[in-house]
Structures are given as C-alpha cells and as structure tokens.
Amino acid sequence: MATFVLIHGAGDVGWYWHLVEAELRKRGHDTVAPDLPCDDDTAGLSEYADAVTAAVGDRTDLVVVGQSMGGLVVPLVGERLPVRMLILVAAMIPLPGESAADYWTATGYADEAWDRYDDEIALFYQDVPPDLAAEAVRRSSRQSETRMSEPSPLRAWPDVPTRVLLCRDDRLFPPAYLRRVATERLGITPDEIDGGHTPALSRPAHLAEILDTYAAATRRNSRIDPY
Template identity: 70%
Template sequence: MATFVLIHGAGDVGWYWHLVIAELRARGHDSVAPDLPCEDDSAGLSEYADTVVEAVGDRSDPVVVAQSLGGFTAPLVCDRVRAKLLVLVAPMIPAPSETPADYWAHTGYGEEEKGRYGNAVDLFYQDVPPELAAEALRRGRDQSEAGLGEPSPLRAWPETPTRVLICRDDRLFPPRYLRRVTMERLGIVPDEIDGGHTPALSRPRELADRLEAYAHEQGLLVES
C-alpha cells in the first residue's frame, strides 16, 4: 500500500481528485486531498504547505502529487513530511524564492504560441464530461492573488525523487512549453499522458495507473 498526498491547483478544492482517490482506494492505497486556503487573502504558500502537512498527520513515506499551481506548494511539503516521491502533474515548477506572480514572465510563457479560448471549460475542461465540468466549476473558489506576489520560502529543490507528467492536449500549459520548463528547471525529461489540463477528471484511471507505477518504481508497493 502507498499513501498519496494530492494537492489541487489554483481556485480549486480537494474534490478535484475524488475520482483518482476512488481508483487508488480500490487498489488498496491511502489518499488525502485537503482544501487549500486559496480564497484567504492572509494565506500564502507557507500556509498552503501547513494545511497539507496537517492533513497528512502521522502518515509516513507519502507520495506527494501536485496539479498546476500546486507545484509551488508541493516541494515545501516534501521535506516536512519526508516524502518518498514528488509527482508534478501539468504543473508550475517553481525556482527558489520565486513568486507565483513572476512565474509567467520568468518562464517565457507569453512568448509561447497558444490558442485563444473564451471560457474556463474550453481552457481547462475540454475533455471532461460536461456534467463533471459543470460540477467542477460550481465547486471552484476564488483564488486570492494577495499572497502570490510573495517570494516562495523554497530555498532549494528537495532531494525527493521527482517526476513530471504533462498532458499532450493541455491548453493552459502547452506540451512544448512544459517540456522546456521541466528541462530548464529540473534537468529531467517529463512523462506524457493524453488529455487536457485536468486529467484527474478526464482520465482518472490512467492517472491512477501512472501514480501507482511511479510508487512501484520507488519500491513503495510491497507484494502481499
């Protein structure tokens, strides 16, 4: 059995992971997916990390998984919970002391060729079943930008083994862009999966397969 700590992205909730949690639970794994205080103007990345660490509790040797903006929180969590593996999914990959607000300019996001999309469904949920996309929008929260201009407490990337999983149909973070950022910032080649920016909703089984395979590679799954 492995323990997965699942961190959502901007303006979202832990519910985002519910289908992946069901898949992992059916395979005998434990998961936790807290709601970050993303609508709280007084909360920054340190408070986000505190929320995750509190939710982890006394669980040991977890796999930390982060989506999108959650990539800024995940490395802060890893050292504090002694994570065995960090998996970044369609992520933002922070540099030490970087502010989330500066990330876009620092990574040359504006120079990337991207499509134009008129609404959140077309940008984030184009391959998610309509009823599920509507529920995701209903559950979403406002993302406070107050703390996003503060430098990250990250001083160096954790020693935790790290995998990056990008989505081939991601309209927010195009694959070419994320391949480049992953190599520039982590020096690794990312893995790839079909789907848009929110694979936990569009392809939960395939995502659970990947997470389980990563855990197995790290020796976290013991045959009973």
C-alpha cells in the same frame, strides 16, 4: 502501499481528486486531498503547505502529487515531511524564492505559441464529461492573489525522486512549454499522456494507474512508460 497526498490547483478544491482517490484506494493505497486556503487573503504558499501538512497528520510512506498551481506547494511539503516521491501533473515548477506572480514571466510563458481561451470550460475541462465539468466549476473557489507576489519560501528542490507528467492536449500549459520548463528547471524529460489540463477528471483510472506505477519506482528519475 503508499499514502498519496494530492494537491489541487488555483481556485480549486480537494474534490478535484475524488475519482483518482477512489481508483488509488482500489489499489490498496491511502489518500488525502485537502482544500487549500485559496480564498483566504491572509494565506500564502507557506499557509498552503501548512494546510497540506496538517491534513497528512501522522501518515507515512508519502507520495506528494500536485496539479497546476499545486506544483508550487509540492516541494514545500517535500521540505517539511519525509516523502517517498514528488509528482507534478500538468503543474507549475518553481525555483527557490520565485513568486507565483513572477512565474509566468520567468518561464517565458507569453513567448510560447498557444491559443487563448476565454471560456473556463474550454481552457481547463475540454475533455471532461459536461456534467462533471459543470460540477467542477460549481465547486471551484475564489483564488486570492493578495500574497502571490511574495517570494516562495522554497530553499532548494528537495532531494527526493521527482516525476513530471504533462498532458499533450493541455491548453493552459502547452506540451512544448512544459517540456522546456521541466528540462531547464529540474533536468527532467516529462512523461506524457493524452488529454487536457485536468486529467484527474477526464482520465482518472489512467492517471491513478500511472501514479501507482510511479510509486513503485525506486530509482531517481528513471523513465517509466505511462502507457
């Protein structure tokens, strides 16, 4: 069994993963889902990775999963700890030395055909049950951007098996955009599931099943059908 290290996105908290954690534990896995110091103006990506590393403690057999901006933290944890696999779920995919602020221009985000949504629920939680979406908004944290222009401390993508999972109905990272970025930056063709940007809330059992299947894989970048 594995220890799943679950990293949330910008302005969020570890609670985001609570339904997936329950499903993974049913399957015999351990989980840890720390709160990142998103609202701390003194914290940058290194401090985010510090928070994750501290939460992991002496756990072993690590599978590190990041959602959305958590993708910027995933490889930093992979550099610091002996990990079994890195998994990016509807996530940003950084290059070494690239700042979070520069990511959007560097990946050509504005050039993609996508619709803009001013409503937080419509953008992030369109397929999440309304009560759960409201709870997610209530629990959300302020996202500091004070240090988001600093270069990432990432030196190189860790030499660790890596998976990318996109959501076909994602309104923040449209599928065509994320397919291209994953291919250009990691040479990986993403696996795909239905749903919006926050599958840990909209499809927790299905997502946990996929993560469980990924953890069982041993061959780098081997394709797994998530259905």
